[in-house]
Amino acid sequence: KTGPRLDTSKLSTVDRESLQQLYEVFGNGGEYEWALEAQEIEDEGNGE
Amino acid sequence: DAILKTKKTSRPKRKKKDDEDVLDRAADEEVSRLREAMLSAAADDEQSNREKLPATAKLRLLPQVMEVLRKTALAQSIIDNNLLEGVRRWLEPLPDRSLPALDIQKEFFPILKKMEFIDTNVLKESRLGRVVIFYTKCKRVVPDIQRAANDLVSGWSRPIVKRSASYRD
Numbered sequence: 001k002t003g004p005r006l007d008t009s010k011l012s013t014v015d016r017e018s019l020q021q022l023y024e025v026f027g028n029g030g031e032y033e034w035a036l037e038a039q040e041i042e043d044e045g046n047g048e
Numbered sequence: 049d050a051i052l053k054t055k056k057t058s059r060p061k062r063k064k065k066d067d068e069d070v071l072d073r074a075a076d077e078e079v080s081r082l083r084e085a086m087l088s089a090a091a092d093d094e095q096s097n098r099e100k101l102p103a104t105a106k107l108r109l110l111p112q113v114m115e116v117l118r119k120t121a122l123a124q125s126i127i128d129n130n131l132l133e134g135v136r137r138w139l140e141p142l143p144d145r146s147l148p149a150l151d152i153q154k155e156f157f158p159i160l161k162k163m164e165f166i167d168t169n170v171l172k173e174s175r176l177g178r179v180v181i182f183y184t185k186c187k188r189v190v191p192d193i194q195r196a197a198n199d200l201v202s203g204w205s206r207p208i209v210k211r212s213a214s215y216r217d
Contacts, residue, residue: 018212022205025168025177032182035141 075125082116085109086134097142106138107149113138114155123165132166132174139179147188157183157196161203168208177204 086109093103116122116131126132138152147153160166160176171177183189183197 012212015212018208021168021208025171025204025208026181026201027175027178029181029185031178032141032186035145035182036186037145 072125075122076129079116079122079125079129079131082113083129083131083134086113086131087137090134090137090140093148094143097144097146100144103142106152110152110155114159117156117159117163123163126163127165127170130173132170132176135160136174136176136179139176139183141182141186147186150190153183153189153193157193157200160200161196166204168204171204177201180204 086106089105089109092105096103096105113134117126117135135156138148139156141147160180166176180197180200183193184201186194189197
């Protein structure tokens, strides 16, 4: 799974650097996605 | 005479510095040993989880870990020896996708909030931010812990976002 891609072309250099820092600190959210899948399976089981 | 005087006055300082060095080294050794023990306990629990056995290695070590994490004097050693990598490993979901024991979560999140020395570099090195983001997203996390995880994410991202904002002002 890949998240939505951001258009960073209109960002200033500082904004782009900050965004890069945020990625480096928090990742792109995909690191533990495998563990989130469990709840999706549960949710489907509950008819959600 | 002048040389002798200088030597005399510098001696107590050197002694103090030597003492501090010995203390720093002892602290570094203590924290480094604990980091290794934490990583090893995390690996043991992962193995037990894969074999569908109770995973108790981390819980057994938890009191010792908390004792070190609570010592504010060890902050520099905690940074230098990347002890927060151990914290990150302990907070990671287990192979069967279950979360670590609630006792671990309940001990770690409040103490992380108190650690004001956690900056962008510490987060990059330990990769702690990535697992905390997971706690903000996982529906199986209890509300108190999820709130604490959200607070940590806002606190840690504030200086990064602020840099952008202050540049525009």
